[in-house]
Amino acid sequence: MKKKPLRWLIAIALLVPAVWLIARLAFPPAPPHYLTAPVARMDLEETVLASGTLKPVKQVSVGAQVNGQLKSLKVKLGDRVSKGQLLAEIDPVLQQNELRKAEAGLARAEADRRAKAAQLVQYELALKRQKTMLVSDASSRADLETAQAQLDSTRAELAALAAQIRQATVDVDTAKANLGYTRIVAPMDGEIISVVTQEGQTVVSAQSAPTILIMANLDTMTIKAQVSEADVVRVKPGQPVYFTILGAPGKRFYSTLRAIEPAPESIGTESSQSTTGSTTTAVYYNGLFDVPNPNHVLKTSMTAQVSVVQGAAKQVLAVPVAALGKQEKDGRYAVRVLEQGKPQDRKVRIGLNDNVNAQVLAGLNEGDKVIVGDPAQLPVEKPSEVGF
Structure with a gap:
């Protein structure tokens, strides 16, 4: 009776490979x-x-080179402008006063020069007279030297006044330029793409030029x-x-x-x-x-x-x-x-x-x-x- 299970195990062991082989041949794997x-x-x-x-x-960032209140804005955002067109104006009162002061200083320096020029003529005549009198022993050499010194000093003062006039002229030109800077014009043809400063605002250009408009x-x-x-x-x-x-x-x-x-x-x-x-x-x-x-x-x-x-x-x-x-x-x-x-x-x-x-x-x-x-x-x- 014990041999029967052994035969079954041997039969199963032989049957399983045979079934697998038949299935493999009958149903090959898909490629x-x-x-x-x-x-x-x-x-x-x-x-x-x-x-x-x-x-x-x-x-270009268009800015202000002078201080003052932005008096008027002539353009708005998106406007097309031409080179030289007026864009904005800054209140010119301060710059006008500076120009008047510079012109007064120039006039004073010119008047001083005219007065000193007249004095120079007087000292030239005095020196000429002293030379004539010294020849005829009607004057001393000390008087001649004094007249010569006065003439030389007056000529030097005239040269200093000429320098003052040149400086006063530069001051007038600067004041005129600053007055012109109150009128801000377009530096090129383009379009206003940003308005930074509005009418009524005060601009101060102490350290850098404040931007008013940006155009491109x-x-x-x-x-x-x-x-x-x-x-x-x-x-x-x-x-x-x-x-x-x-x-x-x-x-x-x-x-x-x-x-x-x-x-x-x-x-x-x-x-x-x-x-x-x-x-x-x-x-x-x-x-x-x-x-x-x-x-x-x-x-x-x-x-x-x-x-x-x-x-x-x-x-x-x-x-x-x-x-x-x-x-x-x-x-x-x-x-x-x-x-x-x-x-x-x-x-x-x-x-x-x-x-x-x-x-x-x-x-x-x-x-x-x-x-x-x-x-x-x-x-x-x-x-x-x-x-x-």
């Missing part, structure tokens, strides 16, 4: 499924991305694009560039890169940062370019999403960047192509790369299916263990 993409023709563009700010090509020429805008230190080595003046603005993301504005500033904007704060111990991780260099703005669609301080074009190609063979494998020493990339359901290794040369698709220079043909993903290589998520 692996690969994610593929065809090698196709498309337009490619390799760019360096940057963020910039729009500024007028010419912007909006016909041409300058974009200052911040290029990261990782990309700035690839960016050069003369390269094509375009940008979009938030208000019109579908419209591109085209231009040409004019210059790359040789130092980052943060260079002025490096000393203070080293003192405080703080450091800046990101370094950006400004790329400058101009764009026409005839309809003034572009406004001051708008944000621009800038693309500096490194290269462009029309209807070239391209492959998804996800299909590229490891780069070899010779510069080629490893790619797997699906042929008759089986992956085959290829080596390809790549040209332009826009980080989504890459140009195929050699190694693939149009229509080849490259493997961009293998589900078998995806990580399997383990079920989370919940403890009680």
Whole structure:
């Protein structure tokens, strides 16, 4: 009776492999499924991305050079003005009084000079008379020397008065200029983009000229694009560039890169940062370019999403960047192509790369299916263990 269970165990042990083999032959496993993409023709563009700010090509802060109350403002925000047009007037009473005082000082100095000139003539005659009298022994040499000294002293005083007149003339010219500064005129053609000081306010120019208006020429805008230190080595003046603005993301504005500033904007704060111990991780260099703005669609301080074009190609063979494998020493990339359901290794040369698709220079043909993903290589998520 004990041999019967042993026979059953042997039979089961032989039956299980046989069943597995029959099932394997009758129902073979499905071939692996690969994610593929065809090698196709498309337009490619390799760019360096940057963020910039729009500024007028010419912007001037119009200020006051004299003290006083802003008597009248002749323009308002948004007005277009021409060079030399009157923008504002400062109460001129103080400057008029200074001019009168300077003119009075000049008149006094000129009167003193005329009086001293008349005295000089008198001393010249006295010296001449003393010389004649000395020849006839009618006068002493001491009187002659006194007359000569008076003449020389008067000539020196006349020279000092001439210097005073020149100084008084400068004072008059300065007073006239300050009186003219009470009339503030436009230094260029442009548009009023900001009114800083209102009528009735008092301006004081003791240390720096206070700003009354800000005007700019909006016909041409300058974009200052911040290029990261990782990309700035690839960016050069003369390269094509375009940008979009938030208000019109579908419209591109085209231009040409004019210059790359040789130092980052943060260079002025490096000393203070080293003192405080703080450091800046990101370094950006400004790329400058101009764009026409005839309809003034572009406004001051708008944000621009800038693309500096490194290269462009029309209807070239391209492959998804996800299909590229490891780069070899010779510069080629490893790619797997699906042929008759089986992956085959290829080596390809790549040209332009826009980080989504890459140009195929050699190694693939149009229509080849490259493997961009293998589900078998995806990580399997383990079920989370919940403890009680």
